[in-house]
Amino acid sequence: MINITTPLTEDVRKSLKAGDEVLLTGTILTARDAAHKRLCDTLNKGKALPLNLKDAVIYYCGPTPARPGRPIGSCGPTTSSRMDLFTPALISLGLGGMIGKGDRSDEVTKAIKKHRCVYFLATGGIGALLSTKVRSSKVILYNDLGPEAIHKLEVKDFPLLVGIDSKGNNIYGKAGRKKE
């Protein structure tokens, strides 16, 4: 088990290998479909993003609302491949890592290699358990998107596997690959 903290610097990223078990502590940002579309629409208009992605970690997650007295509700990963179209643009801005579930496209893998980024896997469908690793949660952008707003999460020992490392090595064996 490897303990890592944010910001996810290039040195840390380069030290991780596909298949490594990792516990992540620090700040991560949730963003899923609608937030990705909005971020990339902003870039396409030639404008700067309203948040700094350098060495940041994006978590593909739309949590359930918190019960009173708890920082967050259920908060597992969503399917990463739906973000594939938007991801290379964000990686080119210095994004350090992404957390989701499932395999990524060749374009994303190429961008990961080029910018020495890392793609992590979290186990899907265990959002209640993962909520115990979250210390705080706050919406910082796109509040109107509801569950799809960008939340800033403070996590402690968030359990992950390295899915695609900075060299482009992929954890999925032949069976897990979507494309034959």
Add this chain to the structure above:
Amino acid sequence: MREINASKIREAVTELCLRANFELRQDVLRALRSALKKETGGRARNILKSIIENAQLAKKKRIAICQDTGLVSIFLEIGNDVAIKGDLEEALHGGVEDAYKKGHLRKSVVDDSLMRKNTNTNTPCIIHVDIVKGDRLKVTVSPKGFGSENKSAIKMLRPTAPASEVTDFILEVVKNAGADACPPLILGIGMGGTFDHAALLSKKALLRSIETRNTKKHFRMLEKDLLKAVNSLKIGPMGLGGKTTVLGVNIEEFPTHIAGLPVAVSVSCHATRSAEKVL
């Protein structure tokens, strides 16, 4: 005629949505435990252990099993001798809305497939009604996540296609789903009827306990063969390899046309949720 007040139906829908989202089905939980006994690989075992631990925590703390608390489908079996007093449709949507508010469940429904504004109530829900004999009303709710729903598929096979073509199609669907649909999966398969009816049957197949087999022998055999064939893909828990790619395969079938053989596959994740109640 037996009268049932719509307000009772609304309360039942709320109760069922909460139960389905907090308490993993016992048949699914038993299948996960038995899968854990069979798996030898460390990764597969760790994932299955986490899934089981998650189910226990969700139930105890009343936190959703999965953050994707789904788009809710409601299946009603209304007895011929039942008279519903009040607005049934409002009771169904209202019951869902109450549950998602009260249970702190995620509101995952947008008002329009292109405009995509969140309705903030997790409604509307999808309603299916069957008329049956008797004076009872059975309500079943199925909040289904879209990670797996996105991988569902339908194919109109030739009427002369052998069962092996059905198997090939289903294997292709499971391979395409890969890790995305949160394996180990549960497959609901609808065969026969029309394009739409096969899809509905595939959904209904997910409501049946995965410990109960089809009543017809040849479909029962196909269920068993499919379970074996899919597990031999070795996709494993979360697509990271292992013996357990599916926990269960349920087929529901219906007569069909001389020219066709519709086959629909509802792909469902390891957190397949549903709950039912008879009023």
